[in-house]
Amino acid sequence: MTVRTGTTSPGAEAPGRVGDVRRRNLALVLTRLTPHAVATRAEIAVATGLTKASVSSLVADLLATGLIEERGVTRDGERGRPGVGLAFSPGQGALGAEVNVDYLAVGVVDLQGTLRVHERIEAANQRRPPEDILAELHGLAARVRKAAADKGIALLGGGLAVPGLVEPDTGTVVTAPNLAWADISLKEGLAGLAPGAPCGVVLSNEADSAALAELWYGTGPAVDTYLYLSGEVGVGGGLVIGSSLFTGAGGHAGEVGHVVVDPRGRRCSCGGRGCVETMAGQEAILAAAGLTDGGSTTAARLAALQASLAEGDARAISAVERAGEALAVAVIAAARLVDLSAVVLGGHFATLRDLIGRPLEAALEDLAPGRVTALHFSELGSTAAVRGAAGAALRRALASPHQLLR
Amino acid sequence: MTVRTGTTSPGAEAPGRVGDVRRRNLALVLTRLTPHAVATRAEIAVATGLTKASVSSLVADLLATGLIEERGVTRDGERGRPGVGLAFSPGQGALGAEVNVDYLAVGVVDLQGTLRVHERIEAANQRRPPEDILAELHGLAARVRKAAADKGIALLGGGLAVPGLVEPDTGTVVTAPNLAWADISLKEGLAGLAPGAPCGVVLSNEADSAALAELWYGTGPAVDTYLYLSGEVGVGGGLVIGSSLFTGAGGHAGEVGHVVVDPRGRRCSCGGRGCVETMAGQEAILAAAGLTDGGSTTAARLAALQASLAEGDARAISAVERAGEALAVAVIAAARLVDLSAVVLGGHFATLRDLIGRPLEAALEDLAPGRVTALHFSELGSTAAVRGAAGAALRRALASPHQLLR
DNA sequence: GCGAATTAGTATGTATTCTAAACTATATGT
DNA sequence: ACATATAGTTTAGAATACATACTAATTCGC
Known part of the structure; x- marks a missing residue:
C-alpha cells in the first residue's frame, strides 16, 4: 500500500453550495412522513429541528412536486388551531x-x-x-x-x-x-x-x-440489519446494514452462493470447491434427494421434493438438512465479518421453512452459540x-x- | 420485519443549516492538500470546483486554525503571478x-x-x-x-x-x-x-x-479495499472498504477470528467450533507445532517456532500450513460477502511471511480461483x-x- | 355565547456563505 | 517598457435558514 490518505482519492467530492442545504432539507422533511400516518407542518418542525417558517417554505415546494398533498384539517380535540395534514400522494x-x-x-x-x-x-x-x-x-x-x-x-x-x-x-x-x-x-x-x-x-x-423489499414491505419483526438469503436456482444473498443495502466497493457484496463451507467439498461451477451452492443450490438439493433431472420442469421437481419430504423420505430430508448446515456456516461468516445477528430466508428456502430452518438453527447454535439470534422467513413470495x-x-x-x- | 421505510429510523438526521456548507467546504479544501506536496489557492479552486474567492476565504480560516501554513511563493517558471504554497503545518x-x-x-x-x-x-x-x-x-x-x-x-x-x-x-x-x-x-x-x-x-x-495505518502509512501497492489480518495472540481483522473502515451496524465487523472454517473442527473458547482461531491463533499454531507452554515467554516460544521452521521441522511446517488454509477459507468468505480482492497480513502473520503466505495462496487458488488477487505483508511492524x-x-x-x- | 389561552402557520428582517465579475498584484516574454 | 498571463482580493447579488412578530383557528372556563 502506498501512502493513501483517503483524502486524495480520485472521486473528489463536489463543493458544498448554498442550495445544497435546501436539497437536503427537502428530503429531510419527506423522511418525517410515513405511508400510513399524516403529519402537520408543526410536527415536522419539531421532529426535524427546523423552524416552522422553514418547514412551511419546504412543504410549499414539496406540494408543487406532487409527492405530497394536504389532507384537510387534523382535529385531535386538543386546544389550539388544528394543523393541516400532509401525506404522500396516492397518485x-x-x-x-x-x-x-x-x-x-x-x-x-x-x-x-x-x-x-x-x-x-x-x-x-x-x-x-x-x-x-x-x-x-x-x-x-x-x-x-x-x-x-x-x-x-x-x-x-x-x-x-x-x-x-x-x-x-x-x-x-x-x-x-x-x-x-x-x-x-x-x-x-x-x-x-x-x-x-x-x-x-x-x-x-x-x-x-x-x-430491500423485506426491509420496506416485509411483515416480520423490525430489524434493520440482516442477511437475506434468496433460494432461487442459485443461492443469492443481500446484505442490509442499518436500513440500507450494503454493496461493497465493487457493488457485488453479499454473494453467499460461493462462500466456501467445506474445503474438502465438491468442485463448483465457479471453479472453486465446497461452495454453498454445491450443497444448498436448487440442483444440489434435488440431486442429493435423488430427484435427477428427468426432463420435468423445475416446479414439478420441487413439488416432488415436497412430496418426498412429506412422506419422510430419508434421502430428501438429509439433503435439506445438509443444505441447512451449509447455510449455517456461511451465515456465521457473515455474522462475524459484517456484524449482524439476523437472517431472512426467501425464495425456495421460505417454501421449505422449518425443514431447512431447523437444521440451520441447530448448526448455528452448535458452531457459534448466541451469535445469530433471529431467523425469519419471507412472506412476500415471488413479488419481493x-x-x-x-x-x-x-x-x-x-x-x-x-x-x-x- | 414490520414496514420500515428506512426513513423513520430513530437516528433522525439533523437539519441542514447554512453554516453546514462552510463546514463541509473547509474540510473539502483540506482534502486537496497532501502531506508531501504544496498546493496554491488557485489549484485548490480548480480541484474542488469552488471559486477562487471562496477558496481564499476558506484558506484564511484554515490558516487561523494552525492546521496549515503558507510556504512562501511557488516559482514554476511559467508566466503570471506565482501562487503562495499551502501545506500542512509540521507543528x-x-x-x-x-x-x-x-x-x-x-x-x-x-x-x-x-x-x-x-x-x-x-x-x-x-x-x-x-x-x-x-x-x-x-x-x-x-x-x-x-x-x-x-x-x-x-x-x-x-x-x-x-x-x-x-x-x-x-x-x-x-x-x-x-x-x-x-x-x-x-x-x-x-x-x-x-x-x-x-x-x-x-x-x-x-x-x-x-x-487503517496500512491504508494511510503503508508501503505496499495502492489498494483502497482489503481485509487486514492481525496475527497477535488472537486472530483479529479489520475491513477497509473504499478507503474507510467498515465497522458494521454494531461496530464489530471484521471479526475474522471466529469465522467457522471447519464445521467438524475443535471446540473454541468462544463456545463455537472450528473457528479460525482454533487453527491460526498463536496458541493453536504453537500447540500444533509441539511447542506446548513450558512457562517460557511468548516471544521465546515464537523464536522456537521460527527455529523449528528453519530446521524444516515437519510438525511446525504443517502447523503453519494448516493455519494458512484456515485463513484462506475465512478470506474467501470475506471476498464473497463484502466484495474485496486484497488481503494484508500483519502481526505474526507478517513475521511468518511466505511460510504462511504460500499455503494461503495455494488454498485461495484451489477454493476460489481468481477471486483474491493481491496478498500483501505489512511492513509497519509493531507501530501499526x-x-x-x-x-x-x-x-x-x-x-x-x-x-x-x- | 364570549373572551382567554393555546397551537398552527405566515411574514419580515438579518446573518451566513456561496457565485460572478471586476479589480489589484506579480510574474514572464518580446 | 509594455503586453500577456496567472494569482489572489474586493464587491455586489442571490439563496436560504433563523428569530421574532404576526395572523388564524380552535378549545376551555365562565
Missing part, C-alpha cells in the same frame, strides 16, 4: 420489473407502499435469446403501465431486477449464469420500461431487491424483487425531490 | 497509544504523516490489574507528550488501541479476552492521554487501527496500531476544522 408510484429463470413479472407500487398492479408470466427463460425475453417483458410492462394510468398513478421511476451480477451505472448485466447471459447492455431497454419517468429505471440484482425494485425507485425520488421541481 | 500532531498483551506503546504522528516520537515498554499485561497497566501507560504518554512538546508539536487529539471489542462512544472495553478485561470503562483515562487536545482521545480496536490510532485522530481534526476556530 404517484414506481414500476418494478423482474426477469427470472422461470418467469417475468412487472408491478407498480405507490408512495404509500401498496402494490397496486402486478402481473406475472410463466416463461422458460433459460433457453430463449435475451431479445425475445426483453420484448415480452416490454409488452407486459406496457400493459401494467396502462393499468396504473387507469388508476390515476403517475410513474416516478422504475427498476429491473435480474438474477445475476449487474452494473447499475452502465445498465449492464455482467453475468447471469442461470439465464446464460453475459455482458448484456440494457441501457435503452431499461428506459423503455417507464418512458418519461423523471427518476429513470435502474438495474439491480434480484437478491438485493428482494432483501418487483416490490424492491419499485421501492428503490420511489426512494430515489424521495431522496432528491428538488429534481421534480421546475 | 501539529496526534498521540497514538496501544495496550497489547506483551507491551505498551505510545507515539506521536504529525500532520505530514511522520512518526515523530515513539516509545515502547515490554510488559506482561496478561496477569496485571488494569489500573496498573493504565498507570504505566499514562506515565509513558506523559514522557512522549514532553518529547513532542520539545519538538514543537501541539496535539490535536489522540487514540488508544486495545486488542478487544470496544465501544468508542462510551469509552468502554466490552471484552479483551487476552488481557482478561471485561466491561472496563476508560472514559477519564482516555482524556488523560492527551489533556486539552481539542479533538479528544478515542478508543479503538487494535486490528482496526492497524488496518499506534500510527493508526494517531492517524484517526488527525483525520477527525481534518474532517471538522471548524471546531478549531474561535
Whole structure:
C-alpha cells in the first residue's frame, strides 16, 4: 500500500453550495412522513429541528412536486388551531420489473407502499435469446403501465431486477449464469420500461431487491440489519446494514452462493470447491434427494421434493438438512465479518421453512452459540424483487425531490 | 420485519443549516492538500470546483486554525503571478497509544504523516490489574507528550488501541479476552492521554487501527479495499472498504477470528467450533507445532517456532500450513460477502511471511480461483496500531476544522 | 355565547456563505 | 517598457435558514 490518505482519492467530492442545504432539507422533511400516518407542518418542525417558517417554505415546494398533498384539517380535540395534514400522494408510484429463470413479472407500487398492479408470466427463460425475453417483458410492462394510468398513478421511476451480477451505472448485466447471459447492455431497454419517468429505471440484482423489499414491505419483526438469503436456482444473498443495502466497493457484496463451507467439498461451477451452492443450490438439493433431472420442469421437481419430504423420505430430508448446515456456516461468516445477528430466508428456502430452518438453527447454535439470534422467513413470495425494485425507485425520488421541481 | 421505510429510523438526521456548507467546504479544501506536496489557492479552486474567492476565504480560516501554513511563493517558471504554497503545518500532531498483551506503546504522528516520537515498554499485561497497566501507560504518554512538546508539536487529539471489542462512544472495553478485561470503562483515562487536545482521545480496536495505518502509512501497492489480518495472540481483522473502515451496524465487523472454517473442527473458547482461531491463533499454531507452554515467554516460544521452521521441522511446517488454509477459507468468505480482492497480513502473520503466505495462496487458488488477487505483508511492524490510532485522530481534526476556530 | 389561552402557520428582517465579475498584484516574454 | 498571463482580493447579488412578530383557528372556563 502506498501512502493513501483517503483524502486524495480520485472521486473528489463536489463543493458544498448554498442550495445544497435546501436539497437536503427537502428530503429531510419527506423522511418525517410515513405511508400510513399524516403529519402537520408543526410536527415536522419539531421532529426535524427546523423552524416552522422553514418547514412551511419546504412543504410549499414539496406540494408543487406532487409527492405530497394536504389532507384537510387534523382535529385531535386538543386546544389550539388544528394543523393541516400532509401525506404522500396516492397518485404517484414506481414500476418494478423482474426477469427470472422461470418467469417475468412487472408491478407498480405507490408512495404509500401498496402494490397496486402486478402481473406475472410463466416463461422458460433459460433457453430463449435475451431479445425475445426483453420484448415480452416490454409488452407486459406496457400493459401494467396502462393499468396504473387507469388508476390515476403517475410513474416516478422504475427498476429491473435480474438474477445475476449487474452494473447499475452502465445498465449492464455482467453475468447471469442461470439465464446464460453475459455482458448484456440494457441501457435503452431499461428506459423503455417507464418512458418519461423523471427518476429513470435502474438495474439491480434480484437478491438485493428482494432483501430491500423485506426491509420496506416485509411483515416480520423490525430489524434493520440482516442477511437475506434468496433460494432461487442459485443461492443469492443481500446484505442490509442499518436500513440500507450494503454493496461493497465493487457493488457485488453479499454473494453467499460461493462462500466456501467445506474445503474438502465438491468442485463448483465457479471453479472453486465446497461452495454453498454445491450443497444448498436448487440442483444440489434435488440431486442429493435423488430427484435427477428427468426432463420435468423445475416446479414439478420441487413439488416432488415436497412430496418426498412429506412422506419422510430419508434421502430428501438429509439433503435439506445438509443444505441447512451449509447455510449455517456461511451465515456465521457473515455474522462475524459484517456484524449482524439476523437472517431472512426467501425464495425456495421460505417454501421449505422449518425443514431447512431447523437444521440451520441447530448448526448455528452448535458452531457459534448466541451469535445469530433471529431467523425469519419471507412472506412476500415471488413479488419481493418487483416490490424492491419499485421501492428503490420511489426512494430515489424521495431522496432528491428538488429534481421534480421546475 | 414490520414496514420500515428506512426513513423513520430513530437516528433522525439533523437539519441542514447554512453554516453546514462552510463546514463541509473547509474540510473539502483540506482534502486537496497532501502531506508531501504544496498546493496554491488557485489549484485548490480548480480541484474542488469552488471559486477562487471562496477558496481564499476558506484558506484564511484554515490558516487561523494552525492546521496549515503558507510556504512562501511557488516559482514554476511559467508566466503570471506565482501562487503562495499551502501545506500542512509540521507543528501539529496526534498521540497514538496501544495496550497489547506483551507491551505498551505510545507515539506521536504529525500532520505530514511522520512518526515523530515513539516509545515502547515490554510488559506482561496478561496477569496485571488494569489500573496498573493504565498507570504505566499514562506515565509513558506523559514522557512522549514532553518529547513532542520539545519538538514543537501541539496535539490535536489522540487514540488508544486495545486488542478487544470496544465501544468508542462510551469509552468502554466490552471484552479483551487476552488481557482478561471485561466491561472496563476508560472514559477519564482516555482524556488523560492527551489533556486539552481539542479533538479528544478515542478508543479503538487494535486490528482496526492497524488496518487503517496500512491504508494511510503503508508501503505496499495502492489498494483502497482489503481485509487486514492481525496475527497477535488472537486472530483479529479489520475491513477497509473504499478507503474507510467498515465497522458494521454494531461496530464489530471484521471479526475474522471466529469465522467457522471447519464445521467438524475443535471446540473454541468462544463456545463455537472450528473457528479460525482454533487453527491460526498463536496458541493453536504453537500447540500444533509441539511447542506446548513450558512457562517460557511468548516471544521465546515464537523464536522456537521460527527455529523449528528453519530446521524444516515437519510438525511446525504443517502447523503453519494448516493455519494458512484456515485463513484462506475465512478470506474467501470475506471476498464473497463484502466484495474485496486484497488481503494484508500483519502481526505474526507478517513475521511468518511466505511460510504462511504460500499455503494461503495455494488454498485461495484451489477454493476460489481468481477471486483474491493481491496478498500483501505489512511492513509497519509493531507501530501499526499506534500510527493508526494517531492517524484517526488527525483525520477527525481534518474532517471538522471548524471546531478549531474561535 | 364570549373572551382567554393555546397551537398552527405566515411574514419580515438579518446573518451566513456561496457565485460572478471586476479589480489589484506579480510574474514572464518580446 | 509594455503586453500577456496567472494569482489572489474586493464587491455586489442571490439563496436560504433563523428569530421574532404576526395572523388564524380552535378549545376551555365562565
